[in-house]
Amino acid sequence: MSAERAKMEDVARLAGVSAKTVSRVLNQEAYVATDTRERVLAAMRELSYRPNPAAQGLRRSTSGSIAFVCEDISEPFAAQLALSVERSVGDRYVVIVASMLGDVKRERETLESLAAGHVDGIVLSPTPASKGYLARLLRSTPVVCLDRPARGHETDVVLSDNVGGMASAVRHLIAAGHDRIAYLGDAEEVFTQKERLEGYRSALREAGIELDLSLVYQHAPDSQRIGKHLSWFRQIRRPPTAYVSGNSLTTLAMIHAGFDAASDAFVAFDDFPLADVFGGGINVVAQDAEALGAEAVHTLMRRIDNDAAPVKATRIGTRLLIRNSSSLR
Structure with a gap:
């Protein structure tokens, strides 16, 4: 030639x-x-x-940009992930951040627009809805899922140890003498909530405590609805003596509803701003947003560079932070 x-x-x-x-x-x-x-x-x-x-x-x-697309950037943890992605990219790329606000149509239109040449790759924290269109997008644009997988599609995905993190929280409450532990989480179709509920269940099984479904609450975070359910918990024959939450938005809805997150026996899944000082400190299972974002960026860069290795799931560990041990008694 x-x-x-x-x-x-x-x-x-x-x-x-x-x-x-x-x-x-x-x-x-x-x-x-x-x-x-x-x-x-x-x-x-x-x-x-x-x-x-x-x-x-x-x-x-036409090059030099990647996107971080999430369901709701107002969630503290999603904001931490976005910041981690930007830090990990440094000055190598411009990062476009898009929030879907739970709108499936908006998600599709945004992803298809980004994949049509506006970005070199996408870090995606997807909504729970099915995404038939994503198969076509994946043929042209590298996509790495973060925090949860894309339902029905094989992509690289970077996840927290949701099961182990929640199990550690419940074990700690059991060790403090509690056997009536309520779980309050997001809607059951959300991937992370399924895994965290499994962590709750597994810790109860390990301790020989029978699961009581009346102590499990799963709905999209809403302070008014959660407030009513917390009142109902207090009125049942054997009310819970301790609580765990499934994510930061649920925790914040509980606090807005009047729940004393610092004084009651409580462990929240996800750290959030001021949780370390609120009422002397809220006990949390902290995800490593920095490591999650860095791993997602590293994986995406490999895919952009045409790495043809099989897709893989990477799990990042969590930490149980007991800031107020006196509240657990």
């Missing part, structure tokens, strides 16, 4: 990478693996490839 006829696609084919990866090597962009860069450069030499300066400038103008 003559030097005049060699094209970027020819280099990509010979090197076994995408044309986008060749463009990244030409533009000397970060996050191209050393062996990948060497293969591309070797293919350029073999083909005597010379880039078209005008086309190279055009390619540069």
Whole structure:
């Protein structure tokens, strides 16, 4: 093949990478693996490839962005993940943050728009709804799911140890003498809530405590509704003596409803701003947002660089932070 006829696609084919990866090597962009860069450069030499300066400038103008797409950026943990993604990317990419506000139609339109050339990859914390359209999107754009998987699709996913984290909270309450422990969480179709409820159940089983479904509350966080249910808990024949929550929005709804999160025997899943000072400190299961975001970015960069390894799920551990041990008695 003559030097005049060699094209970027020819280099990509010979090197076994995408044309986008060749463009990244030409533009000397970060996050191209050393062996990948060497293969591309070797293919350029073999083909005597010379880039078209005008086309190279055009390619540069359409790259350099990734997106973080989540269900609700107002949730403290989602905001922490967004910040972690931005920190992990540094100055290598511009990060576009989009919040779906629980709207499935908005999610689809946003993802399809981003994948149509506006970003090089997407870190996605998906809504629980089924996503038939995502299969088409995955063929053109690298996607790494964060905090929860995309239902019905095989992608890389980075998750917290939801089961183990909740189980550690319940075990701690059991060790403090409680066997009537209420679970208040988000809607049951939410992936993280399913796993955290399983952690609650498993800790009870380990201790030989029979599950009482009347102590399980699962609904979208709403302070008025949660307030009524907390009142109902106090009126039943054997009321709970301790409580766990399934996420930060549920915890905040409980507090708005008048629940004394610092004085009652309580462990919240998810840390949140001021939880360490509210009423002397709220006990929490803290997720490692920094590690989660960093791992998601690292995985996405590998996919952008055309890593063809099988998709994998990565679990990041949690920490039980007991800030107010006197409240657990």
